Amino acid sequence: LAQRQLLLEALFEKWDNNASGFLDLEEVDAALSTFKEGMEKEALRKAKNQLCTHYPQLSRVGKLSPKTFQTFLELVASEFTGNEDEALDNLVEFLTMSVGRSDMECLQSSDRRKWLHNIQQAAETSGANMEPVYKAVFEALSQDAEARGDKKKISSYIALLEENQLSPERGQILLHYVACTADDAPYVLNQILYKDMKGISFAAVEEGKPIHVPRVQLHGNIHFWNSDRPVEERKGSLLVLPLQDAHWRTFGILGLDTLRDQSEKSVFMSHEISFYQGVSHAFSKAYHHICTLENVLQMAVTALDWLYPRAPNIHAVTLYLVEPGKDKTGDYALHKVVTMHNTGQKEIHSSPVLLLRKENLSRDYLFKCTDSSEVTCTSLCGDHHIAVPLRDLSGQALGIFDISIGQHQKLPPHEQKDLQKMLKMAQAACWEIMKISTEGTEPTYILEAEHLATLKNAGILFHRFMLQDLRECI
Structure with a gap:
């Protein structure tokens, strides 16, 4: 399966010579209609109808993304008699041979x-x-x-x-x-x-x-x-x-x-x-990747605002975003974005503050938390730190809360309970934001104001989950 996935990706890139990100549906349809000298046209017609039913916007835009291209080929193969996997492999091989590209075109x-x-x-x-x-x-x-x-x-x-x-x-x-x-x-x-x-x-x-x-x-x-x-x-x-x-x-x-x-x-x-x-x-x-991150940050700041008056023994909370590294090691970096102090003062780090693993051995607990997507505790210069991951939909850490509780071994029970509640609701709100960003809606145009409204709602989302939790407790 992994090898076929790579072959499909390579085929898409070879066909999409100008890197537009899409293939023309009719062009792909025309190429497939010559498979087995045109003897599978009925199977192709059925597969195309299924595809357009599954993706209604296709009949309007006529373009295949890498995902819809793969789905189309899988649907075509499923309509053939015999082994479906073998049919798909034959289709991929046929199309790869059909799409010719010169060395100059490949370089371009x-x-x-x-x-x-x-x-x-x-x-x-x-x-x-x-x-x-x-x-x-x-x-x-x-x-x-x-x-x-x-x-x-x-x-x-x-x-x-x-x-x-x-x-x-x-x-x-x-x-x-x-x-x-x-x-x-x-x-x-x-x-x-x-x-x-x-x-x-x-x-x-x-x-x-x-x-x-x-x-x-x-x-x-x-x-x-x-x-x-x-x-x-x-x-x-x-x-x-x-x-x-x-x-x-x-x-x-x-x-x-x-x-x-x-x-x-x-x-x-x-x-x-x-x-x-x-x-x-x-x-x-x-653009939409950054919109989603902005919503997550807005939600996290709202969560910290909620926590601040309820947990005075927390000295500071710093939020980091996990970013791909730019160096040759391929390791990630932690981007410091906001710090909340126990005075209630928020510090938004507008100029980039990046932590790299090899340069921040004392902050190794943050990288261990990111690697495992699990809570990590440590003591640093006499201060106790709790690193808590903020996970994406796949369970990987997309952000880290670095919670400093000073010289306390642990928080008072009521503060610990509020901290756990905040982290639970922040995680639920984060998943909701990421689900919203991947959901489909009817094609129309959308305004920048809607993004700004979504940004505001991201903060409200945290309170909504908090209210739901309260109702369940009652």
């Missing part, structure tokens, strides 16, 4: 996947900060333009959907430009695009598909942020891609243009557009 694909990986790594090592993610996105785009796009000069920007509270008569939603390439910051950063203004961005949002304008000077419905640019220099190519979550709900746009490049090579090619779709997909995963 490898480079692009490396740049996309950097976006995800930025999200996982940023301590729930979006800035490194924005930087990684713009670096991926500029590196590809340099290596695969005839050295185009590109401008790029990210805008998120927000509720229009300032001028609702101009439309219920607006696009807020939250990040852009450095040269464009004076003109684009923090700008607002309303629905009644010129532009194609809202069409991309509503259609849920990329819109490419090869020559903006011939279009007539383009909004130019830089009003200082002479009309005769407003030439180039524009591409707007919808940013969509795992359930195809649009939450913003990624835009690119070549207005700063006055050469004839400034039109975006199809392989570039496919890669930019991969970038928007990678950004979406990174």
